[in-house]
Amino acid sequence: MTTTSTPASEPLTRQTSHRVSQSVFDGSRLRVVLLVDVYDGAQQQFLETYEQLRSHVESVPGHISEQLCQSIENPSQWLITSEWESAPPFLDWVSSEEHVRMVKPLHSCVRDTRSLRFHVVRETSGQEAAETGKGDLQASPRIGDGVIRHALTFTVKPGSEAAVAELLADYGSPEPQVDDTTRLCRTSLFMHGNRVVRAIEVRGDLLAALHHVARQPEVRAVEEAINPYLEQHRDLGDPESARVFYTRAALPAVHHVTAGREEPHAERHALYYPARPGCGMRLARLLAQQDEAAADDPRNPVLCSTIFQRDDVVVRLIDVRGGLDAADLAPALGLPDAARAAELTTLPTGSGADAAGSQDGELARLLEHARMDLVTDRRAPDA
Structure with missing residues (x-):
């Protein structure tokens, strides 16, 4: 059994044969675009709130610059753009409790917001970046597959796990077609102790798909039914309460790689890696490096891997040829x-070996502790 390791501080490199559709670990600069629709009469409140945010974000590590722009056609429409040294420091900032608290005043003066994130691939002049020495261009565009991957995670009260699993497994699937351009492809739901992880795959507009699912009667009914079991209170009838809950529950996909080999009978599994305090991003980067290095190995049982990370919660969703129990331990x-x-x-570890003195035995033990329980895995027809 062999593995390939890359220092955690290095950006990921990629062979063209990898079918990689997503990664935040390329080491290139990040451009964040926020589209904002401000209520009539709330312009001054919006500007004052933005100024407080701007003065704070300037001191956030990894932040380079920011612009506030107003539409020349519709003065209620605003555009906020910011540039970051790379994606990881932005993701750390945007998922922090401090960020949740600071943006709260914005929601009383804006009708709608939409956030977009892009790696910088080409530019007319790199003079500013060269002068600051911050960030690089992405070496080459990644090859996408048209699927957006996202997850939500939350915890339920200890002792309620069985009841919650039954509720989440037994509900009608929502209509997969959202609109002319957006379609739900797959929803996979897992539990690890009292932690729930729901991963979704969408073609088209992720935000439209999330709103579509939230409006479905069968989904609303099960969401209301699990409310009493949640450790974090939420009131779905209160837009602010729901917004804060789902903001905290968001578990972004930070890396995705597929080996480019089709296997109709591959099994889907999820692994939960509780990171040590402050180590979540380092752990996600290491997992991404291992998966990307193994993607071209025809012996690799992992056909597809998506890594989700927020703070110290790291989840790896994998499609495995032949099943997880029969897979090679290190790549699995x-x-x-x-x-x-x-x-x-x-994760509980021993002395580095099991009773028989086997490194494989210790890896098998780790794999068993990381393994999540499947609640439901639903694929849309023709997905």
Whole structure:
């Protein structure tokens, strides 16, 4: 059994044969675009709130610059753009409790917002970046597959796991066709102890798909039914309460790679890696490096891997040829050895070997502790 390791500080490199559709670990600069529709009469409140945000974000590590723009056709429409050294520091900032608190005043003066994130691939002049020495251009565009991957995670009260699993497994699937351009492809729901993870795959507009699902009667009914079991209170009838809950529950996809080999009977599994405090992004980067390095190996049982990360919660969704129990341990776990697992996660580890003195035995133990329980996995027809 062999593994390939890359120093965690290096940007990911990629072979053209990898079918990689997504990664935040390229080391290139990030452009964030926020489209804002401000209520009539709320312009001054919006400007005052934005000024407070701007003065704070200037001191956030990784932030380079920011612009506020107003539409020349419709003065109620505003555009906020910011540039960052790379994606990870932005993701750390936007998922922080401080960010949740600071943007709260904005929601009383804006009708709608839409956030878009882009790696910088080409530009007319790199003079500013060269002068600041911050960030690089992305070496080459990644190859996408037209699917957007996103997840939500939350915890339920201990002792309620069985009741919650039954509720989440037994509801009618929403209509997959959202509109002419957006379609739900797959929803996979897993549990690990009292943590719930729901991963979705969408073709088209992710925000439109999320709104579509939230409006479905069968989905609203099950969401209301699990409310009493949630550790974090929410009131779906209160837009602000719902917004804060789903903001905190968001678990973004930070890396996705597929080996480019089709296997109709591949099994979907999810692994939960509770990171040590402050190690979530390092752990996600290491998992991404291992998956990307293994993507061209025809012996690799992992045909597809998506890594989701927020703070110290890291989840890896994998499609495995032949099933997880029969898979090679290192590529299935996605970690090079038990020592790195002990360094970066709170997964229970022993002395580095099982009773028989086997490194494989320790990896098998780690894999079993990381493995999540499947609640439901639903695919839309022709997805």
